[in-house]
Amino acid sequence: MAHDNFAAYRLPLVRLERTPAAARTAIIALLVVGVIGFVASVLTDPTRAWRAYLYNWLFFTSIAQGAIIFSAATIMARGVWARGIRRIAQSTMGFLPIAFVLLIPIFFVGGKVFPWVEHPVPGKDVWLNIPFLAVRSLVLLGILFYLSSRFVYWSLRPDAGALRDRVPDRLRGVYDRLTRNWQGQAVEEERAERNLSRLGPALALVYAVAFSFVAWDYVMSLEPHWFSTLIGPYFFMGAFLGGIALTALTAVICRGTLGLEKALVPPQFHDLGKMTFGFCVFWAYMFWSQYIVIWYGQLPWEQAFLIHRLSKPYGPFALFVFLGLFVIPFFGLLGVKPKKTPSILATFAALILFALWIERYVLVYPSLYLPDTGAVTIGWQEIVTALPFAGLLLMSMVNFATRFPILQQWIPSADKEILLTSGEPVEAVAGD
Amino acid sequence: MATVIRSETHPGIRSYEEVNRDVLKLMSRPGRAYFILLAAILAVLGLGIFAWMVQIVLGIGMSGLINPVGWGAYITTFVFWVGIAHSGTLISAVLLLFRARWRQSIYRAAEAMTVFAVLTAGLFPIIHLGRPWIFYYLLPLPNQRGLWPNFRSPLLWDVFAVSTYLTVSATFFYIGMIPDIAAARDATTVPWRKKLYSILSLGWRGTDREWKNFTRAYLYLAALATPLVLSVHSVVSWDFAMSIVPGWHTTIFAPYFVAGAIFSGLAMVITLLVPIRKIFGLQEYFTIRHFEMMAKLILVTSLVVTYAYATEYFMAWYSFETPERHVFWNRLFGDYWWATWIMILCNAGVPILLWFKKVRTSIPALFVITIFINIGMWFERFVIIITSLAQEYEPWQWQNYQPSWVEMSILLGSFAWFFLWFLLFMRVLPAVSIAELKEVLPVPLRFGRRGARSAGAHGSEEGRGNE
Numbered sequence: 001m002a003h004d005n006f007a008a009y010r011l012p013l014v015r016l017e018r019t020p021a022a023a024r025t026a027i028i029a030l031l032v033v034g035v036i037g038f039v040a041s042v043l044t045d046p047t048r049a050w051r052a053y054l055y056n057w058l059f060f061t062s063i064a065q066g067a068i069i070f071s072a073a074t075i076m077a078r079g080v081w082a083r084g085i086r087r088i089a090q091s092t093m094g095f096l097p098i099a100f101v102l103l104i105p106i107f108f109v110g111g112k113v114f115p116w117v118e119h120p121v122p123g124k125d126v127w128l129n130i131p132f133l134a135v136r137s138l139v140l141l142g143i144l145f146y147l148s149s150r151f152v153y154w155s156l157r158p159d160a161g162a163l164r165d166r167v168p169d170r171l172r173g174v175y176d177r178l179t180r181n182w183q184g185q186a187v188e189e190e191r192a193e194r195n196l197s198r199l200g201p202a203l204a205l206v207y208a209v210a211f212s213f214v215a216w217d218y219v220m221s222l223e224p225h226w227f228s229t230l231i232g233p234y235f236f237m238g239a240f241l242g243g244i245a246l247t248a249l250t251a252v253i254c255r256g257t258l259g260l261e262k263a264l265v266p267p268q269f270h271d272l273g274k275m276t277f278g279f280c281v282f283w284a285y286m287f288w289s290q291y292i293v294i295w296y297g298q299l300p301w302e303q304a305f306l307i308h309r310l311s312k313p314y315g316p317f318a319l320f321v322f323l324g325l326f327v328i329p330f331f332g333l334l335g336v337k338p339k340k341t342p343s344i345l346a347t348f349a350a351l352i353l354f355a356l357w358i359e360r361y362v363l364v365y366p367s368l369y370l371p372d373t374g375a376v377t378i379g380w381q382e383i384v385t386a387l388p389f390a391g392l393l394l395m396s397m398v399n400f401a402t403r404f405p406i407l408q409q410w411i412p413s414a415d416k417e418i419l420l421t422s423g424e425p426v427e428a429v430a431g432d
Numbered sequence: 433m434a435t436v437i438r439s440e441t442h443p444g445i446r447s448y449e450e451v452n453r454d455v456l457k458l459m460s461r462p463g464r465a466y467f468i469l470l471a472a473i474l475a476v477l478g479l480g481i482f483a484w485m486v487q488i489v490l491g492i493g494m495s496g497l498i499n500p501v502g503w504g505a506y507i508t509t510f511v512f513w514v515g516i517a518h519s520g521t522l523i524s525a526v527l528l529l530f531r532a533r534w535r536q537s538i539y540r541a542a543e544a545m546t547v548f549a550v551l552t553a554g555l556f557p558i559i560h561l562g563r564p565w566i567f568y569y570l571l572p573l574p575n576q577r578g579l580w581p582n583f584r585s586p587l588l589w590d591v592f593a594v595s596t597y598l599t600v601s602a603t604f605f606y607i608g609m610i611p612d613i614a615a616a617r618d619a620t621t622v623p624w625r626k627k628l629y630s631i632l633s634l635g636w637r638g639t640d641r642e643w644k645n646f647t648r649a650y651l652y653l654a655a656l657a658t659p660l661v662l663s664v665h666s667v668v669s670w671d672f673a674m675s676i677v678p679g680w681h682t683t684i685f686a687p688y689f690v691a692g693a694i695f696s697g698l699a700m701v702i703t704l705l706v707p708i709r710k711i712f713g714l715q716e717y718f719t720i721r722h723f724e725m726m727a728k729l730i731l732v733t734s735l736v737v738t739y740a741y742a743t744e745y746f747m748a749w750y751s752f753e754t755p756e757r758h759v760f761w762n763r764l765f766g767d768y769w770w771a772t773w774i775m776i777l778c779n780a781g782v783p784i785l786l787w788f789k790k791v792r793t794s795i796p797a798l799f800v801i802t803i804f805i806n807i808g809m810w811f812e813r814f815v816i817i818i819t820s821l822a823q824e825y826e827p828w829q830w831q832n833y834q835p836s837w838v839e840m841s842i843l844l845g846s847f848a849w850f851f852l853w854f855l856l857f858m859r860v861l862p863a864v865s866i867a868e869l870k871e872v873l874p875v876p877l878r879f880g881r882r883g884a885r886s887a888g889a890h891g892s893e894e895g896r897g898n899e
Contacts, residue, residue, distance in 0.1 A: 081531075123752050208739060216750075229684035229740070229747045274529075285662055289686035296674045297681050418533060 009419050011084060011263050011407035013163050016398070020257065023398045030391030037384025047112045048376065052385040054106060054113050055364040058218055059242075059357050060389040061099040062211075062235075064092035064396075066243020068148045069207050070275075073240075075155070076200040080415045081271045084264050086155065087408045088254055089247040093152045094396030096145040102389075103141065107134040114221065115368065121224045128221055137217060140210035147203045153178070154195045158188045158410040171403055185410075193412040211236035222367035226305045228294070234286040235363075238356060241279040241325070245352040248272050250397065252346035254406055263407055266340040273339025276349065277329065284326035308366040313375050318362050324355025357386070441534045441872065444716030448870050455612075455864045456619045458712055462859055465711065470855055473848045480845010483838045484559060492562030494838045501821045501833035506560035508813040509843050512696070513553035513850070514594065514668050515689075515809060518661055519697025520546025521601055522729075524608070525657040528650075534725050536868045537717045540612075541708070542701045543605045544863070548853040549697075550598045552846050557590075559842060586670045593667035597660050604653045610636050611646065612862040628860075662686075665693040672816065679759040679820035682747070688740035695733035695779070696809035698726050699802035704854065706799040708863075717864055720793050727792040730805070734783035737812075741780060755825050763819045767832055771815050778808020 041049035071089035074082035107130055111117040116128040126132075160178040162185065167175050182188065212232030220231050251272065255264045294302045309318045329348050338344040361378060369376040400406075411419070445451060487494045497504050524539040524546075558564045570591050572581055581588045614636035617629035636642060669689035672680035702723060709718045748760040763772045782804045785791045792798070823830045835843075857863065 077530075121752075124750070127750065205735065212739075212743070227747050227751045229682045229743045230687070231683075232743060233684065233687060233739075281659070285666075286687070289666060290683040292670070293673045293681065293683045293685065296670075297676050299676060299681070 006411055006416060006419065009411060010409050013159060013405040013409050014258050014260065014263075014407055015163075015167075015403070015405050016258065016401040019398055019402055023394065027391050027395045027398070030387045030394065034384055034387030034389075034391055037380070038388060041381040041384060045381065046109070048381050049385065050106070050109045050112045051364065051368055052382045054218060055360050056382075056385050056389045057099065057102055057106070058214070058364065059360040059386075060095065060393055061103075061214075062239035062360070063242035063246045063353065063356070064095040064099065064393060065144070065148065065207065065211070066239040066241070067092045067246050068096070068152065068243070069204065069240055070243040070247055071155075072151055072200050072203050075196055075412075076204070078414055078418055079271075080418050081268055083411070083415065084260075084268055084407055085247055085251045085272065087404070087406055088251050089243065090152045090155065091250065091397045091400040091406070092243075092246065092393065093149060094399055095393045096148055098392050098396065100138075100141060100145055103137065104134075113368075116221060116224045119224075124224060128224060133217055136213060140206070140213050144203075144206045144210040147199060147206055151196065151199045151203050154192045154199065155408065156404055158185065158192050159405050159408060161185060161188055162409060163405060174403060189410050189412070192410070193414070196412070208232075208236060211239060219363045219367075222364060223305055223308075225301050226367075228290055228302070228305070230286065230290045234290055237279070237286050238283055238325075238359065241276075241283050242353060242356045244272075244275050244279055245349040245356070248276055248349040249346050249353065252342040252349075254401070255342060258401075258406065260407070264342075266342075269342055269345055270336065270340045273333055273345050276345070276352070277333040277339070280326055280329040280333070280352065284322075284330075287322070287326070305367075308371055309362055311371045313377050314362060314366045314371060317358055317377070321355055321359040321362055324351055325359060441721050442537060442716060442719055442869070444719070445869075445873060448873065451864075451866050451869050451873070452615060452619065454714070454717070455862050455866050455869075456616055458863055459616065459620075459625075459859055459861070466855070466859070470852075473852050473855065476848035477845050477852060480842050480848060483841035483845065487559070487562070487838050487842075488564065494836060496834050496836040496839060498831055498833055500824060500829050500831050501818055503560075503817050503821060504833055505814070505835040505839040505843060506556045508810065508817055509846060510553050510556035510560070511668055511689075511813040511817075512810045513549050513556070513846065514665060515693035515696045515813075516700045517546045517549035517553060517597070517601070517697065518665060518690070518693035519701050520544070520549075521597075521604070521657050521661050522694055522697070523701070525604065525654040526661060528654045529658060532725075533872065534722055536872050537719075537864050538701070538705065538722050538726075539868075540609070540865045541705060541863050542697075543601065543608070544854065544857045544861075545701060545704060546601050546697075547598070547605050548850050548857070549700075550594065550601065551853065552850045554594060554598065555846065555849070586667065586674045589667045590671055593664045597664045600653070600657050600660055604650075604657050606632075607646075607649055607653060608865065608868075609861060610634060611638065611867040612865060614638065615866050616862055661694075662690055665689045672820075677820050677824055678753075678755040679763070679816065682744060684740050684743055688737065691733045691736035691740070692779075692809060692812060695730060695737055696805060698730045698733070699805035699809070702726055702730075702798050702802040703806060706795055708858070709795075712858070714864070717869075720795070723795060723798055724789075724792045727786050727798055730802070731783055731786040731792075734779060734786070734805075738780040741776065759820055759823065762823055763815055766819070766823070768815060768819050768822075771811050772819070775808050775811040775815050778804045779812060782808070 038049065038053070041052065067089040071082075071086045073079075074086055074089075106113060110130045110133070114128070114130075114133075116124070117130065121128060157178055160175055161182055164175045164179050164182075183191070212235070215232045215235035219235060220227060248269075251264055251269075254260055291306065294306055297303075308314065329352055332348050333339055333345075338348070358378075361382065365376060495504060495506070520539075520542040523535050523542040527535040527539070557570075558567045561567055569579075570581060570588065572583075572588075581591075610633055613629050614633040617626060617633050620626050620629060666686035666689065669685040673682060673685035675681060705718050705723075709715060745760055748756045751757070762768075782801055785797070785801060791801070818833050822832050
């Protein structure tokens, strides 16, 4: 690249050389403890175990897919500020096929999870039956995950070509597959940009539709008489927020462990903080838009949903969700300094992820364990079920980082135009 | 030497000088076409005022409002204009915060449109009152009768939401204009203009301190205005959603209305800017890129609106509630089927064309498409309001509504009123932001070009390039 005008903007092709020992231990511990715990949970109370499984599946799939959509959004919106974190957000890709497989057991234990299996709702059973549920879920999520993988593939491919000759032998096969029919760097970048600009909108559309169905089928249908037109957007925008928080947390961790202090600079964390802050507020807007209409309308079949979540023992959990997803991040991230300080931003991101985990619990459990007939708060069953999911997500992300460059080096030509005039910081120095 | 010496959005503009000249020229002596247009607008406005007078003298019965349909074309038009008002703040404030690189030349016109659209919208609840002289009942004024408005009514929230929006958007509009008014003040030789601009520019001299305070105030106001983009139309939507009328009481209304508002507002910006660009020769300022970016936003919001339509129909089916299902069935195949299909076709169908780059970059195509969208969005509100009220829960109450000539004349008059303000604005105030446009133009000194000398008001900007 002798005449590269953008050398100063190019990020280094950093890759995690090997899985860090701590990560390996954590993954193994999470998986072993989690699987044993889950088996124990199934043996003691299968109904509860599978319900915990459902809400953990919802949470982890949400944040993994949300992160991919976040990366797609910054690419589509030409957010050049985010060029250091796009690839980091894509590192959850490996979890999506796992999530696809992990969904399948739910169809076999549907009777334990979905109230409408045992007590079919007259008329609605056309929609609420396990075979149709399985078909529409698998088809929609299949398309969504496939598009996600294509998207990540095309954003990765130009960099894979640049790195192809320098990867260790164990990755040779992966890189050869990634760079099949290689046509030269310049052509490939152009191809990638064109394909990304086509895949991006498709991915966003399919995301909205597929996750609306997830919200209808795995949240709304748990109270078969309840319906809300906003539940879909509420659910997928929450997932998007989770994706941003996960990205922020991962970016801070990567920065420390991979020595990316030059590539991920405070102005970028400032912007990432703004996104986190903004989508916390947006979550609150979604929440409020749904809440106020139901509360004010006072229709019995609608209000039941709220009453279940506000009465004991679920009330404190719901309150915590509101604090953790809106009030605390709002005041915490209002200033410039907390946004720019990676450790503070990461703390809030972790809080948001935790609150979102509780939020998915509040969406699921009060419908299944009604407050007046034996409510169930978070116990060891719920926690041990979260562990293998967390282990698998962590494993996918670490795997991604050990294979692929965690920063995107190639710059789409549309971004180049913006970089030249935008005054974005040029502190990242190319490593090679 | 850097590779780029032209702004990527406005490649046709060569110097700072040119910006001042072109923008300030807009405010010079208007041609005959301007006065002909003004006369036509005044005639239509006259029709609207006449119709309103008729209604005031003869009573609200002159409108088509009947018993179950107590809200008709007036409320439809109110929501329509509040919606139009949204894109200005979106372009000026939200895109500023997002550091979008293409808002500079269009945001002033869009913002002016916002203010005038709110001014127009505000008329309609008052017209709808029938006895407009008691409009102050809406305000929580202390009074000897001990009567207060019902604070639990969304209609009252609306009063606050809309007046807050008017206040903030007008302030934002004005503050952002101060440096440009100062430039106009320095350039003009007409005595009344000199006096007016001197007062309005608040003694702006363009010192570093003034710029610093200005930039900060502008940013804070933008941050304040951004949530208003969401809140105002949400509150408007709750006028409907809070009630339990089938077809109104649904949770998606707030975001759905906001998206629809931005959708229609952006469409209106394009509808307005296309002729203005032509008449005033602003091709280098409102470039294809601006139109393409707006077209993309229109496409996105159209998809949100389409999603909301689809969800509403699905949920009506899924609810297994008879009134709910009936209302949506009735919309599609009942007496008002034509209105519903116009709405669906214009808002969900026609914008599909915007997927094609060829369409997005064709100004005539955009002009036609956005007119369809404007029509479609008026019908959207019409469908929501009228079809739900006409056939509520009890069939013996059902009654259809037909707008009267009075309502239609006032609707036309409202367009005239809106355009009147806009035309006056174009002649009196700088319709393109001079100061902000320069921020995205290449700095003359830095690129070794002939140093362009701008008007005194922006003297310090050149200095910034030097530092």
